[in-house]
Amino acid sequence: MSEPDLVTLHPGPDDYVHTFGTRPPLTTVRPGTIVELTTEDCFGGAVRGFGDLPSQVCVFPYLNPVTGPIAVAGAEPGDTLAVHFVEITPARDWGVSSTFPHFGALTATHTTAMLHPPLEERVWLYEIDVATxxxxxxxxxxDFTVDLPLDPMHGTVGVAPAAGETLMSITPGAHGGNLDTPEMRAGTTAYFRVNVEGALLAIGDxxxxxxxxxxxxxxxxxxxxTVVVVDLIKGGGPAWPRLESDGHLISTGSARPLEDAFRISQHDLVGWTRDLLGLDELDAYQLVSQAGLAPAANVCDTNYTMVAKLPKRLLGPVRAYDGMHEHLRAVGAAYLHRR
Amino acid sequence: MSEPDLVTLHPGPDDYVHTFGTRPPLTTVRPGTIVELTTEDCFGGAVRGFGDLPSQVCVFPYLNPVTGPIAVAGAEPGDTLAVHFVEITPARDWGVSSTFPHFGALTATHTTAMLHPPLEERVWLYEIDVATxxxxxxxxxxDFTVDLPLDPMHGTVGVAPAAGETLMSITPGAHGGNLDTPEMRAGTTAYFRVNVEGALLAIGDxxxxxxxxxxxxxxxxxxxxTVVVVDLIKGGGPAWPRLESDGHLISTGSARPLEDAFRISQHDLVGWTRDLLGLDELDAYQLVSQAGLAPAANVCDTNYTMVAKLPKRLLGPVRAYDGMHEHLRAVGAAYLHRR
Amino acid sequence: MSEPDLVTLHPGPDDYVHTFGTRPPLTTVRPGTIVELTTEDCFGGAVRGFGDLPSQVCVFPYLNPVTGPIAVAGAEPGDTLAVHFVEITPARDWGVSSTFPHFGALTATHTTAMLHPPLEERVWLYEIDVATxxxxxxxxxxDFTVDLPLDPMHGTVGVAPAAGETLMSITPGAHGGNLDTPEMRAGTTAYFRVNVEGALLAIGDxxxxxxxxxxxxxxxxxxxxTVVVVDLIKGGGPAWPRLESDGHLISTGSARPLEDAFRISQHDLVGWTRDLLGLDELDAYQLVSQAGLAPAANVCDTNYTMVAKLPKRLLGPVRAYDGMHEHLRAVGAAYLHRR
Amino acid sequence: MSEPDLVTLHPGPDDYVHTFGTRPPLTTVRPGTIVELTTEDCFGGAVRGFGDLPSQVCVFPYLNPVTGPIAVAGAEPGDTLAVHFVEITPARDWGVSSTFPHFGALTATHTTAMLHPPLEERVWLYEIDVATxxxxxxxxxxDFTVDLPLDPMHGTVGVAPAAGETLMSITPGAHGGNLDTPEMRAGTTAYFRVNVEGALLAIGDxxxxxxxxxxxxxxxxxxxxTVVVVDLIKGGGPAWPRLESDGHLISTGSARPLEDAFRISQHDLVGWTRDLLGLDELDAYQLVSQAGLAPAANVCDTNYTMVAKLPKRLLGPVRAYDGMHEHLRAVGAAYLHRR
Known part of the structure; x- marks a missing residue:
């Protein structure tokens, strides 16, 4: 195969976007392009020490900046955008986490509205060592300390929403967005339904x-x-984002209450399995019921996200999206080998 | 008082909007203006007989057209937009209702995803007699037939959302939108937090x-x-839409699951009561607990909506928003008297 | 008609029950019997002043005592128990309310588990004047004070559950129990499905x-x-408790999340309307959609409860349960006239 | 150590129980006893072929029979019952699954009440080969067929509930019951709070x-x-069932909506981690947030169940419940070696 296009995207402070849906593209690429890009953290890099309380140093709604949007030439509503993560590497030797007033799963929020004052806002700093x-x-x-395995991923990956909507980048949905699933790691291919000309992919968090x-x-x-390969399949856009790794088919659902996120993801996985194996729908329902995994992605964002996973080895020789994942895996490997 | 401005707004077929948030205003009015406007029904007028199945004659997402947006001069983020409904009169001698595939409270939906085929799509026609x-x-x-009392209202009233979002007009939320509460009838004043310059009010459904x-x-x-008076209060924008009638203070909450819509509306009503009466928060919580009403608004839209109502006579001489409702009530009465 | 049996039931401190389902009956009555009974408050009368914090003076699970159970002769599983409230009169000139640690709608609870400390536990005392x-x-x-209208009701009314279960009296469900709806006032008839021999009715709260x-x-x-008339209809037991007043048919649903309580109550009302009017199910769905009311009952108990109401005048000459409500109304009126 | 007591429990057809909470114990054992027991399947063994539709061959509420209850001598309310699964082996060379009318996650149910007719009721038969x-x-x-790995577990394990309740064996809750988590496999120790004298353990499904x-x-x-070791820890009963494997601490939560099951399980895991490591609560919240796993257990039962898992290696030398799991692991290994 010919060598793919290579595009680099290093947004400056004013280039970040905080929504999916309106901003004109930063760049337009051809299907098959490799994009090397950088992303800022969800605080826009403003939380760097224990004293940098997010609610003080970040200005709503300027949270969760994403890099993009990237237009993909030829992408039309109903198509399938494939985004393969070749590499995701921390760009700093530190990371940060925090509580945030009225945000999180074990606290009253503006939606799960209660009379409690917020939990204490606190910042944690992590040392990151990519080598080890x-x-x-x-x-x-x-003085408790423990080394956790590095497992880099992107919380936010998505395209412009349908129906002319523009959504905050912290919202997960049918367009992707802030899915916050650990499955979005290097080696994974994500599939999104294209809703507008060019798809308008953006990545962050x-x-x-x-x-x-x-x-x-x-x-x-x-x-x-981060390095991604961006490709396009004409038609076939899935109703909800799907992921594929070497080992699993993964459907996502983002909604509230959490059982609806679960239902969406399982419903999609049943349909995907039915179609790939040519099964009767209830047979697919049965297979997923006995062989599927169902971890939570996030239970804190404006929608909650569940994923539904099925081991690919159960499918036999069938390949999803005509082998797109295997193809992009190879493109990524060639890129890494070349580099 | 001097006679208020009077503006008429009769959109043509291409003037309708299907989102809150982006479209430039159809008109800009001064605070205090009376607006006479017309609205189309949620099907864009396309469902006129039993054979006009909505899923066939309506093209998603071109549902639920709204009239507007109307910019209000001087409205700035954080302000309070007051919209008083002087009159809501059916413009036809018929109305229409229907089931819709995978939409409604007693059916699987795309969010409450299940393996059921949709319920039958069916249209009902109602004769409307404004005189009686x-x-x-x-x-x-x-051959069962029964006369129901006419009680005209608007399902969709709202302003441009915060955080740069653009939302489908069928979504209810903090910006108002498709609240679908019977409380939005003539004689009611709705209060919205202004999120963008001009507020960008739109009304439909x-x-x-x-x-x-x-x-x-x-x-x-x-x-x-429909006839509304549109007015502006500097500052004080409520986190969620509030309504006021001659009899009640009404808070709204739109979210899923339904208990969160309930929590939001009750939380807001507790805060509103606390502020108006100068009560301790728990005292307000107690009063609302014993004296409040809590009817469902809608349990079918992309968010569900509950309202929380408190009889105003319990407040004594206190007047909300410095008597704005009473003022707009008088403006509306004068208009009707003049006409 | 012959004069009905009259039974009085004034439990002593050790006679109260805190569950539905196991205790042998306090008394057995014939269908049609008038029962004069007394009930304690949900704190067992232990909260009498500001210093009597419920979490200190009440011992879990000895909360929400109910009077009963009352066995009804001839009641068999599948039958319908009708309980008409003739009179509900406060037995004290004071009432009490309180917050309770991790209980209520606007607080973290043991189920909606969060890291917040409980809200302040506080007691309110009300003066009750039955005459005015x-x-x-x-x-x-x-020093804020306001007179609220007295509107006496029972929070807890139910029968022994199905499937051999015994449930805490604070749980609402298909057996009734702690429905906590203001609709359970004098003049109302409640219908319960009988699950065990004798039905085992109990009333409190x-x-x-x-x-x-x-x-x-x-x-x-x-x-x-409180004075009730207890009667029996062979067969026809409703899946969920139903209420009937002079004005309304009322279905109940108790579940979590709140939309499921809503769905149950609306689903039951659609079926009830369909059966009474001989309508097609979708026609009944449509009628309830346009003419129904849907207030919250409780959004704080172990299940939440919604009610669905339809004005009876819409039904024409049809009478529910063969006119049982009208019959019991007359029995109650005759009793009050005699007394 | 001295050799533990060994008790065998092979219930006959009339010995099975369908509730947790009332039945007198089948046997009473001393803490530390090894119990060899047999369990029937959730259909009571009545579904043996494609024509055995569960709704026809099973009589509600006689579903989900459990073996027991087993009383544990000395167990008092507030204690901790430890149940270690030494071995779980299919007793047949076939298994069965099915859809069931209005039961499951992707169908309307009696609680998520809708107007859909039930999905088709269908039975699947599985060949089980313990050797391979x-x-x-x-x-x-x-003709699609696929071999799935055998991974035997018990869906239903629990004790008598608190507050004098008796619950159907299909209900998961604070007493355990029908948790339906794949984590309940051989090698796992389950911890339950004792609510009544003797604890009254039962196992099935x-x-x-x-x-x-x-x-x-x-x-x-x-x-x-199945072979279990049953042991007792005085005091310390956890609010919700906990599991421990060689690799993980596992908290459970059973509630609706699903986010509340998630909240309960995460809240418990945060508290457990806090206590074991002597951490500040927010530090434990942070650690669990970054290192925890959160798979669904069941999203179909009368309550939904989520589990929260933390890798034990993160804890360092700390041992939960004073090393009870390691102790019972050794007891089980000795038993298997002896046999």
Whole structure:
């Protein structure tokens, strides 16, 4: 195959976007292009020490900046945008997490409205060591410390929403956005339905690692150096974002209450399995029921996200999206080999 | 007082909007202006007979057209927009309701995703008689018929959302939008927080009447001739839309699950009561707990809406928003007297 | 008609029950019997002053005592127990309300588990004047006071659950129990499906009045002197408790999340309307959608409760349960006239 | 250590129980006893072929039979019952799964009440081969077949509930019951708060394997031969069931909506981590947020269940419950070695 286009995207402070849907593209690429890009953390880099309380140093709604949008030439509504993550590398040797007033799963919020004052707003700093693959947690009180495995991922990946909507970048939905699932790591291909000409992909919210559910509302937030391959499949756009790794098919659902996020993801996985295997729908329902995994992605954002996973080895020789994941995996490997 | 400005707004077929948030204003008015406007029904007038199935004659997302936006001179983020409904009159002698595939409270939806095929899509036509105040229900099967009281209202009233978002007009939220509460009838004043310069008010989705909860997903939908007074209070914008009638203070909350819509509306009403009466917060919580009403508005839209109502006579001589409702009531009465 | 049996039931301190389902009956009555009974308040009468914090003076699970159970001769699983409230009169000249740690709609609870410490536990005392029909709220801080209309009701009315279950009396469900709806006032007939021989009716948790939703978790709690007529319809037991007043048919649903309580109540009302009017199901769905009311009952108990109401005048000459409500109304009126 | 007591429990058809909470114990054992027991499948063994539709061959509420209850001598309210699963082996060479009318995650239910007719009721049969560790799925339509790994577990494990309640065995809750989590496999220790004298442990609902969420409502149901060690810790009873494996601490939460099940499980895991490590609560919240796993257990039962998992290696030398899991692991290993 011919060598793919290579585009680099290093936004300056004023180039970041905080919504999906309106901003004109930063760049337009051809399908198959490799994009090297950088992303800022969800605080816009403003939280750098224990004294930098997010509610004081960040100005709503200028949270969760994303890099993009990237227009993909030829992408039309109903198409499928494939985004393969070749590499996600922390761009700093530190990351940050925090509680935030009335945000998170174990606190009253503006939506789960209660009479409690907010929990204490507190910042944690993590040392990140890419060479050893570690991010180090230190308790703020006492001297407990533990090394957690680095597992870099992007919380926010998505396209322009349907129906002419523009959504805050902190909202996950049918357009992707702030899915906050640890599955969005290097080696994964994400599929999005294209809703507008050019698709308008944007990426941000790098996490050095994240627990399932993102309980306190933030992960180990850090800036990232990320490489993706962006490709296009004409037609076939899935109703909700899908992910594919070497091992799993993964459907996502973002909604409230959490059981609706679960239902959406499982419903999509049943349909995907049905179509790939040519099964009757209830047979697919049965197979997913016995063989599927269902971890929480986030239970803190404006919608909650669940993922539904099925081991690919159960499918036999079938390949999703005509082998797009395997193809992009190879493109990524060639790029890394060349570099 | 001097006679207020009078503006008329009769949009043509291409003037309707299907979102809150982006479109440039159709007109700009001064605070205190009376606006005579017309609205189309939620189907854009396309459903006129039993054979006009909405899913066939309406093209998503071109549903729920709203009239506007109307910019209000001087309105700035954080201000309070007051919209008083002087008159809401059906513009046709018929209304229409329907089921819609995977939409409504007693059906699987795209969010409450299930394996059921959709319920039958069916259209009902109502005869509307403004003179006698009746809209007549006729069963589609059998000959049961009954006259229901006409109680005209607007399902959709709102302003441009915060945070640079643009939302479909069928979504209710902090910006108002498709609240679908029967409380939005003539004689009511609605208060919205202004999020963008000019506020960008839009109104649509007239209902000849609506049950609480809008269970099947649609009300008795009809075009309306509506008169509002639009006014501005500097500052004080409420976090969620509030309504005021001669009898009640009414807070709204729009979210999922439904208990969060309930929590938001009750939380706001507790705060409103606390502030108006100078009460301790727990005292206000107690008063609302024993004296409040809590009917469902809609349990079918992309967010669900609950309202929380407190009889104003419990407040004594206190007047909300410095008597804005009483003032606009008088302005409306003078207009009707003049006409 | 012959004069009905009259039974009085005045439990002593050790006679109260805190569950639905196991205890042998206090008494067995024939269908049609009038029962004069007394009930304690939900705190077992232990909260009598500002210093009597419920979490200190009440011992879990000995909350919400109910009077009963009353066995009804001949009642078999699948039958319908009809309970008509002739009179509900506060037995004290004071009532009490309170916040309670981690209980209520606007606080973290043991189920909606969060890291917040509980809200302040505080007691409010109300003066009750049966003669003038007033219960007087006094703020704990400041001197605000207001007279609220007395509207006595029972929060807890139910029968033994199905499937051999025994449930705490604070749980609402298909067996009734702690529905906490203001609709359970004098003049109302409640219908329950019989699940065990004798039905095992119990009644408690009198409220001098209650707001819709019972937001803070407690109403104006007081002891009651109550008169009911208990009757039996063979067969026809409704899946969920139904209420009937002179004006309305009322279905209930108790579940979480709140939209499921809403769905249950609306689903039942659609079915009830369909059956009474001989309508096609979608026609009944449509009628309820446009003519129904949907207030919250409670959004604080272990299940939440919504009610769905339809004005009876819309039904024409049809009478529910073969006119049982009208019959019991007459029995109650004759009793009051005799007394 | 001295050899532990060994008790065998092979209930006959009339010995099974369908509730947690009332039945007198089948046997009473001393703490430390090894119990060899057998369990029937959730259909009571009545579904053996494609024509055995559960709704026809099973009589509600006689579903989900459990073996027990087993009283543990000396167990008092507030204590901690430890149940270690030494071995769980399918007792048949086949298992069965099915859809069931109005039961499951992707269907309307009696609680998520809708107007849809039920999905088709269908039975699937699995071949189970204990020697090769396989259970074989065969589609009912077409010839697709795939071998799934055998991963035997118990869906239902619990004790008598608190507050004098008796609950159907299909309900998961604070007493355990029908948690339906794949984590309840051999090698796991479960901890339950004791609510009544003797604790009254019961076990049932064996699954040859189960997907996370148990989407269709049933797993690969089969009879089991199971060995547990039952032990007692005085005091310290956890508010919600906890599990411990060699690798993980696991908290459970059972509630609706699903986010409340998530909240309960995460809240408990934060508290458990806080206590074991002597951390400040917010530090524990932070650690769990970045290092925790959050898979669904079931999203189909009368309550939904989520689990929250933390890798034990993060804790350092600390041992939960004073090393009870390690102790019971050794007891189980000695038993297997002896046998």
């Amino acid at each position: 693959g570690v991010c180090r947690f230190r308790a703020r009180t006492g 790098g996490h050095a690692r994240q627990g399932e559910g993102e309980v306190c509302g933030t992960a180990v937030e850090t800036a990232m150096r | 105040g009746v809209c007549r229900f006729r069963a589609r099967t059998g 007239g209902h000849a009447r609506q049950g609480e909860g809008e269970v099947c997903g649609t009300a008795v939908e009809t075009a309306m001739r | 029909g007033v219960c007087r709220f006094r703020a704990r801080t400041g 009198g409220h001098a009045r209650q707001g819709e939703g019972e937001v803070c978790g407690t109403a104006v709690e007081t002891a009651m002197r | 560790g396989v259970c074989r799925f065969r589609a009912r339509t077409g 064996g699954h040859a394997r189960q997907g996370e969420g148990e989407v269709c409502g049933t797993a690969v149901e089969t009879a089991m031969r």
